[in-house]
Amino acid sequence: MSAHALYLGLISGTSVDGIDAAIVRFDDDDGACRATLRFGCTYPWDAALRARLVALGQQAAALTLDDLGELDTRIADGFADAARRALADAGLAASEISAIGSHGQTLRHRPQGRAGDGVDGFTLQLGDPSRIAERTGITTVADFRRRDVAAGGHGAPLLPGLHAALLHAPGEDRAVLNLGGIGNLTLLPGDGGAVRGFDTGPANGLMDAWCLRHTGAAFDRDGALAAQGRPDAALLERLRAEPWFSLPPPKSSGRDQFHLDWVEAALRGGETPADVQATLLALSVTTIADALRASQPATARLIACGGGVHNGALMRALADALPGVVVESSAAHGLDPDYVEAMGFAWLARRTLLGLPGNLPTVTGAAGPRVLGGIYPA
Missing domain, CATH: 3.30.420.40 (ATPase, nucleotide binding domain)
Structure with missing residues (x-):
């Protein structure tokens, strides 16, 4: 894998205020990580979908299994659209991007479970990465948090x-x-x-x-x-x-x-x-x-x-x-504050493809370093 490569990071955070897209160039010939933001932009959610996500975050609604599947698809489409728009706005082709790192949209984050129910913790991010890879033609790395949680960690923070x-x-x-x-x-x-x-x-x-x-x-x-x-x-x-x-x-x-x-x-x-x-x-x-x-x-x-x-x-x-x-x-x-987090998921995607751990056990409490996420080839 080239030491000089472009990756595209995507994230929608807990405020659900938009999908941040960051195209990042990594240069590390000397073993030190140097990340340069090539392009960054925040793309809006569909208004009705954003309202639904905000309501779910406020625990104001429940989901059926059909709802869950539909949301997984619609969120993925939002991420794929953001990636495609970012490429167009940056004047880049999909073939120039080594991989997408997609955080997805968090619906629930309970790494220690619910008090008193005796069930292990979990974290849930939606945004089907197979669909993102299919719609963009770019290898997509996603589902970064759950491996750390499986190893006893909090799955956060990851940056x-x-x-x-x-x-x-x-x-x-x-x-x-x-x-x-x-x-x-x-x-x-x-x-x-x-x-x-x-x-x-x-x-x-x-x-x-x-x-x-x-x-x-x-x-x-x-x-x-x-x-x-x-x-x-x-x-x-x-x-x-x-x-x-x-x-x-x-x-x-x-x-x-x-x-x-x-x-x-x-x-x-x-x-x-x-x-x-x-x-x-x-x-x-x-x-x-x-x-x-x-x-x-x-x-x-x-x-x-x-x-x-x-x-x-x-x-x-x-x-x-x-x-x-x-x-x-x-x-x-020299780091645009609006896109540091999206840059982080580009960085995590690269770590995963290189077979390198993305978590820090001193931060998350996991049992040890882990390679995070799954790889969904284009």
Whole structure:
């Protein structure tokens, strides 16, 4: 396999705000990973399908087996369409892409099962990779999380290996923060110690859902709704009392845990939408800051990526909550914050095709390194 190759990463995250496509060139002749974003774009979901996926994420509906099969197909078609559009927009042919790395759309993520039922954990992503390979003519690698879960891990986060390859700096303790629907941290100690990582809880997901419900907008642009309110200290403490926050790593979560029904259960009535939004922003900030201080207190630099980077209120609040820490976008390091995660699934696809492990057991808690995903030839 060529050391200079193009891969296409696809992901739709917990916010279901679109399908991110990243075409990535990898160059590693000297053994070091160098990844260059050749093209990146976010393609919209069909509106009705997105509404269905959001509702499922909020536990607002059940699925029949026919529903499940139909969704698997429709999600795959959305991913295939995004891949084909990305190629057209980048001026590339399918034959120039070594493989697609498709994350799929997570419907449920319960790596430790449901409390008290005695059943092993699972994670479920839809988007039939055979269909993606058929419709694009490109070998597709998918289903990255379940092998790690089968090995006793959380199946998440999966990108700390890429973060370490691209953003580690000897002599400086760094952390990488993905501000997606759920927040997750990668800890990169400057002394060469083990890379660690874990989910921190809600990042944008709850704010997006609350904003959609009360304004009709899919997200709170630059924190405008939150800025109209004030954090409700009592509500914040009720939310922060969620036992999940005090669990030690490895830990992961998703929209099926942190959803609007969970927020509604903590309300006492009379709260304004703006005050709740301000409180949800404070929840994201305080839980991220607490987790970072507890896990790597000497962090000098926090490098943020994901959609939350564009929320100025969120970024300013993080900087205020972490005095002495440089809080900056991954753009400062040459990585477009909107496409780091999609780049990660291009990277994972390449690892799989090379027969290399994609997980870090120090992050996920798996029994050992594992080659992730399945390969679906074109």
